[in-house]
Amino acid sequence: MIKLLAKMAQICKSLVSKSLFGILLLSVSLLFCQEDMERTLRLDNFLNKSCTTDFKEITSESVKNILKHKVFYITQETRNIYGEKKKQVNEFIVIDNGDQVKRFEYIKTNTNLPELTTYIREDFLLNPDTAPHFQALLDYIYPIEDWKPDKREFFFKNGKWYFLRDAYFRTKQGFEITVDSNGKITDICYKMKWDEPESR
Numbered sequence: 013m014i015k016l017l018a019k020m021a022q023i024c025k026s027l028v029s030k031s032l033f034g035i036l037l038l039s040v041s042l043l044f045c046q047e048d049m050e051r052t053l054r055l056d057n058f059l060n061k062s063c064t065t066d067f068k069e070i071t072s073e074s075v076k077n078i079l080k081h082k083v084f085y086i087t088q089e090t091r092n093i094y095g096e097k098k099k100q101v102n103e104f105i106v107i108d109n110g111d112q113v114k115r116f117e118y119i120k121t122n123t124n125l126p127e128l129t130t131y132i133r134e135d136f137l138l139n140p141d142t143a144p145h146f147q148a149l150l151d152y153i154y155p156i157e158d159w160k161p162d163k164r165e166f167f168f169k170n171g172k173w174y175f176l177r178d179a180y181f182r183t184k185q186g187f188e189i190t191v192d193s194n195g196k197i198t199d200i201c202y203k204m205k206w207d208e209p210e211s212r
Contacts, residue, residue: 063090070105074148079131081109083153105153107131116153125200128153137195138173150175150187 070083084106091099106113109131117125138146143166156164156177163179177186183205190199 062092063088065089070152072148072152074145075152078133078136078142078146078149079107080133081107081131083107084113105155107153119154119202121204123202125202129197129200132197136197138189138191138197139195140168142195143168143173146173146189147175150177 065086065088067084067086070085075083086104086106088102088104089099090102091097104115106115114127117123117127119125136142147164147166151164154177156162160178163176163184166173166175168174171191173187173189173191175187175189176184179185185204186202188201188203189197191197
């Protein structure tokens, strides 16, 4: 009987020490969690004071009549980070495809643009009447930097439309749009250098 009581006392002692250890661990975790939450709140407060992000839908008729989805202009402004009065502004143009918001495909060198091709409305036909509107669309979604000279032009040759965006000496670059016999867009790519026969 004494052995049984001693065994039970030992079990109780073990349970109590484990419980106390568990409570101590929980307290430490809560303390760190609370410190973490307070730190997160301080950082959020700093970011809210220093950064603003705004978005605005681009409501141009060219965008509405050519693309299936809505396009937005996002401005992110960061100011007073180092106590200076300067501000840094980042601008993005994005499309909401119904599932997610995405930026338009990035152009590096010769770049195929399959996603942009899928964003074109099924009923849109590229022809001499709609080409100026397509040029306007490109100005919204792939704007040319203000400091660059305006080299824009467009023309149709050998079953493809060319929308010139930039030129260096005799090298031209821009969008090459393949269309079917009705003017439906089947492929869009950006070419860094047009061959001479492709130029007008």
